[in-house]
Amino acid sequence: MRILxxxxxxxxxxxxxxxxxxxxxxxxxxxxxLHRVFPDAEIFTxxxxxxxxxxxxxxxxxxxxxFYNWDDNDLNRAYKELGIAEYxxxxxxxxxxxxxxxxxxxxxxxxxxxxxLWGDHAEPVGKNRFLVGLIKDRVAxxxxxxxxxxxxxxxxFSDAKTKEFAKIVFKNFSIVSNREAASYDLLKENGFxxxxxxNFTDPAFLFEPKSDDEMFEVFKLxxxxxxxxxxxxxxxxxxxxxxxxxxxxxxxxxxFIQFAESVEYIVxxxxxxxCLMSHQNGFDLPPNFKLINGRDFPYAKQLYxxxxxxxxxxxxxxxxISRPYIPVELKAIIKQFDMFVSGxxxxxxAAVSQxxxxxxINRGFGAKSHRNIGFARSVGLEEYIADPHSSSDLxxxxxxxxxxxxxxxxxxxxxxxxxxxxxxxxxNSLLKII
Numbered sequence: 001m002r003i004l005x006x007x008x009x010x011x012x013x014x015x016x017x018x019x020x021x022x023x024x025x026x027x028x029x030x031x032x033x034l035h036r037v038f039p040d041a042e043i044f045t046x047x048x049x050x051x052x053x054x055x056x057x058x059x060x061x062x063x064x065x066x067f068y069n070w071d072d073n074d075l076n077r078a079y080k081e082l083g084i085a086e087y088x089x090x091x092x093x094x095x096x097x098x099x100x101x102x103x104x105x106x107x108x109x110x111x112x113x114x115x116x117l118w119g120d121h122a123e124p125v126g127k128n129r130f131l132v133g134l135i136k137d138r139v140a141x142x143x144x145x146x147x148x149x150x151x152x153x154x155x156x157f158s159d160a161k162t163k164e165f166a167k168i169v170f171k172n173f174s175i176v177s178n179r180e181a182a183s184y185d186l187l188k189e190n191g192f193x194x195x196x197x198x199n200f201t202d203p204a205f206l207f208e209p210k211s212d213d214e215m216f217e218v219f220k221l222x223x224x225x226x227x228x229x230x231x232x233x234x235x236x237x238x239x240x241x242x243x244x245x246x247x248x249x250x251x252x253x254x255x256f257i258q259f260a261e262s263v264e265y266i267v268x269x270x271x272x273x274x275c276l277m278s279h280q281n282g283f284d285l286p287p288n289f290k291l292i293n294g295r296d297f298p299y300a301k302q303l304y305x306x307x308x309x310x311x312x313x314x315x316x317x318x319x320x321i322s323r324p325y326i327p328v329e330l331k332a333i334i335k336q337f338d339m340f341v342s343g344x345x346x347x348x349x350a351a352v353s354q355x356x357x358x359x360x361i362n363r364g365f366g367a368k369s370h371r372n373i374g375f376a377r378s379v380g381l382e383e384y385i386a387d388p389h390s391s392s393d394l395x396x397x398x399x400x401x402x403x404x405x406x407x408x409x410x411x412x413x414x415x416x417x418x419x420x421x422x423x424x425x426x427x428n429s430l431l432k433i434i
Contacts, residue, residue, distance in 0.1 A: 001038055001040060001041040001042070001108050001109070001434070002041065002042050002044065002106055002107045002108050002109075003034060003038065003041050003042070003043045003044070003107065003108065003109045003110075003111060004044050004045070004103055004104065004106075004107040004109070004110045004111070004140075005030075005031075005034075005043060005044070005045040005046070005047065005111045005113055006045070006046050006066075006067050006110065006111070006112055006113070006133075006136055006137075007046075007067075007111070007112045007113040007114040007115075007117075007118075007133065008114035008115065008117035008118065008122050008125065008129065008130075008133055009023060009027060009047050009113055009114065009115060009117075010045075010046040010047055010048070010064050010067040010068055011047075011048065011064075011125075012048055012064065013048040013049075013050075014048070014050070014283055014285070015048070016047060016048070016049065017049060017050055017053060018281055018282075018283040018291060018326075019280065019281055019282065019283070019294060020280060021279045021280060021281065021327050021330055021344075021346060021347075022204060022279070022344065022345065022346025022347075022349075023115070024327045025203070025204035025207040025327060025331075025346055025349070025350070026115065026151065026202065026203045026204045026207075026346075027047065027049075027113075028053075028057065028207065028327075029203040029204060029206045029207050029423075030113060030150070030151060030203050030427075031043060031057045031058075031059055032057065033203060033206070033423075033424065033426075033427040034111075034427065034430075035057075035058060036427070037427050037428060037430055037431060038430075038434070042060065043058065043059050043060065044059075044060045044061075044062055044103060044107070045059055045060070045061060045062060046062050046063070046064055046066050046067040047059075047061070048061065048064050049061050062103060063099070066099050066100040066103060067100070067132075067133070067136060068126060068129060068132055068133070070126050074126070074127075074128065074132050075127075075128045075131065075132055077098070078131075078132045078135040078136065078139075079135065080098070081098055081100060081101055081135065081136075081139045082135050082138060082139055082142075084096050084097070084098070084101060084139075085101070085138070085139040085142035085143055086142055088142065088143060089142040089143075089144075100136065100139070101139065101143070104139060104140045104143055104145060105143060107140075107145060108145075108146065108434070109145070109146045109147075109148065109430070109433075109434060110137075110140040110145050110146070110147045110148070111147075111148045111150050112133070112136075112137050112147065112148065112149045112150065112152075112173075113150050113151065113152075114133065114149070114152055115151070115152060115153065116152070116153040116371050117129075117130070117133075118130070118133070118149065118152050118153075118154045118155075119154050119155040119156055119157050119166075120155070120156050120157060120158050120159075124245070124246075130162060130166075131162055131165070134162070134165055134166055134169050137149075137169045137173075138165075138168070138169050138172070141169070141172045141173075146174045146433050146434065147172070147173050147174055148173060148174055148175050148176070148177065148430060148433070149170070149173050149175075149176045149177070150177050150426070150427075150430075151177060151178070151179045151200075151202065151203050151426055152176070152178055152179065152183070153178065153179060153180060153182075153183045153370070153371040153374065154170075154178075154183045154186070154187055154192075155183060155186040155187065155190065155370065156186065156190075156367055156370075157190055163190065166192075167191065167192055167193070170187075170192050170193065171192075171193040171196075173196060174196070174433040175196050175198065175429060175430070175432060175433055176194075176196050176197045176198070177198050177200055177426045177427075177429045177430070178197060178198065178199050178200065178426075179200060179201055179202040179203070179374075179423075179426065180199065180201065180202065180371060180374025180375050180377070180378055181199040181374055181377065181378070182370040182371065182373045182374030182377065183370060183371065183374060184197050184199055185370070186370050198429055200422045200423060200425050200426035200429070201378050201419045201420075201422040201423045201426065202346075202349060202375065202378075202423060203423055203426065203427075204346050204349045204350070204353070205349055205353045205416070205419050205420050205423045206420055206423050206424070207327070207331065207350075207353075208328070209327075209328050209329070209330075209331035209332035209334075209335065209350075209354075210328045210329055210331075210332045211332070212332065212335075214332075215329060215332045215333070218325070218329060218332075218333065219333070219336060222275075222319070222321055222323075222333070223319060224275065224333060224336045224337075225336060226273060229271065229272055229273050229317070230271075230272045230273070230338035230339070231272060231273045231274070231275055231319075231336070231337055231338055232266050232270075232272050232273070232274050232275070232337060232338065232339045232340065232341060232398075232402075233275050233277060233333075233334055233337035233339075233340045233341070233342075233351070233356075234263065234274050234275065234276050234277065234300075234303075234340075234341045234342075235276075235277055235278070235279050235296065235300075235340075235341070235342045235343050235344050235347040236259055236276070236296070236299045236300060236303055236343045236361070237279070237280070237295070237296045237299055237343045237344055238295065238296075238299065239343065239363050239364065239365075240259075240343035240361045240362070240363065240364045240388045241255055241364045241365065241388070242255065242364040242365060242388065242389060243255060243364075243365060244365040244366060247295065249298070251298075251299075251302060253302070253305075253306050253309070256302060256303050256306045257306070257391070258388065258389075258390070258391035258394060259303055259306075259388075259394075260303060260306045260307045260310060261391045261394075261395065262341070262391065262394045262395050262398055263276075263303065263307050263313070263318065264307065264310070264312050264313050265395045265398065265399070266398060266402075267313040267314070267317045267318065268312070268313055269399075270398075270399070270402050272317075272338065272339075272402075273317045273318070273319065274317065274318050274319065275319040275320075275321065275337065276300040276301075276303055276304050276318070276319065276320045276321070277296075277300060277320075277321040277330075277333070278293060278294060278295075278296035278297040278299075278300055278321070278324070279296055279330065279342075279344040279346065279347040279350075280294030280295045280296040280297070280344075281293065281294040281324045281325075281326075282294040282295070282324070291324045291326070292324055293322070293324050294324070296344070297322070297324075300320055300321070301320060301322075304318060304320040321333075330350070331350045331354070334347065334350045334351050334354065334356065335351075335354040335356065337351070337356055338356075338405065339356065339357050339358070339359075339401060339402055339405055340356050340357070340358040340359070341358070341359045341361065341386075341398060342358055342359070342360055342361065343360075343361040343388075345360065345369075345371065345372055345375055348360050348372075348375065348376070349375065352379050352381065352412055352416065353416055353419075353420075355409050355412040355413050355416065356409075356412075357384075357401050357402075357404070357405040357408035357409060357412070358381065358384065358401070359384045359385075359386050359394075359397045359398050359401050360372055360375075360376055360381075360384065360385045360386065361386050361388050361394065362385050362386065362387055362388060363388075364388040364389065372385060373385065378419060378422075379412065379415050379416070379419055380411055380415055381408070383397075383400075384397055384400070384401050385397070386398070
């Protein structure tokens with residue numbers, strides 16, 4: 001059996017493995033789950049992974065430009081492939097081919113693995129990015145291939161013409177296995193045919209970190225644990241800010257006030273320490289490859305500086321992790337916290353999957369994230385989503401989580417095994433169509 005994995009996670013070399021921590025959680029897990037369900041399958045992908053990753057996870061890496069290449073011809077190439085596929089669908093004659101079509105024809109199953117980028121959120125990644133992805137899906141469908149939208153969170157959809165085409169593509173998937181249920185509601189509200197949608201949970205819940213023994217020196221170096229005080233981990237990112245875009249820079253100190261007030265509350269009122277950290281990395285390209293801090297770190301550092309300037313807390317109780325860590329290490333660090341506050345949804349997953357009570361900071365600009373609601377609902381923590389527009393709401397959610405943290409640990413210890421089983425079922429669902 002031959003499986004082709006495409007989708008909006010097709011980004012430049014290193015971005016998945018050494019950049020977006022959440023993307024790595026779900027990508028490594030997805031390939032392992034596909035091998036579990038289809039042990040004899042060959043897997044090919046347009047995701048740009050390292051040679052080491054491909055060898056370890058038994059994946060064959062194809063050129064990224066088969067899916068998208070950030071050039072002026074991306075859409076024209078896709079339209080050409082769509083025309084070839086439509087002619088084939090009507091006549092059963094292949095008048096021409098392309099490298100992408102060649103890969104589709106050789107495959108038994110084509111999987112679109114796009115996460116939250118199947119919709120408007122794809123557009124900041126590249127021009128016509130969502131439309132190109134839709135065409136790639138439709139081409140596979142017109143060649144009568146089994147196609148699956150796997151472990152995704154779709155929407156929103158603001159462009160009327162693209163949405164109508166998306167409805168056609170969506171209806172013709174063999175199955176849609178979602179990682180949360182809130183997207184189902186949004187799809188239904190937007191007039192999509194949801195008859196093939198099944199709701200599961202995110203693959204990231206299955207991601208395994210390094211062991212505590214392997215991480216002992218790191219815990220000691222970063223002063224993660226304290227003999228007398230509990231510690232709250234805290235992730236802030238550009239999506240939590242009230243002013244977009246997410247990568248706006250520089251940011252004014254005034255934009256951090258509500259977050260600073262929440263840190264001060266944790267230290268002064270709850271008597272705990274706060275550890276500010278990043279859930280994104282960056283890297284210097286080979287031949288001088290080096291892991292460096294990513295987009296989140298400036299937010300952690302500026303929040304630390306704002307708290308220090310305000311002078312309302314003992315700064316020995318406010319930490320800021322300044323070293324970058326790979327995903328298996330970062331998840332191990334998150335496990336050590338007594339409570340967590342996360343502006344990154346996969347930081348939330350990393351925490352709750354290890355029974356750490358967690359508050360989610362929602363998006364600050366643009367539409368509220370239905371994905372965040374779906375993730376929180378899947379583990380029973382929907383009431384712990386905080387609105388970054390309101391300092392009082394953020395503080396009240398933190399306070400409630402702190403006061404209920406022992407109950408929440410017990411809740412999570414019972415709920416997470418079920419959540420993990422549903423994450424496995426997301427991939428087991430593929431057996432229905434193969």
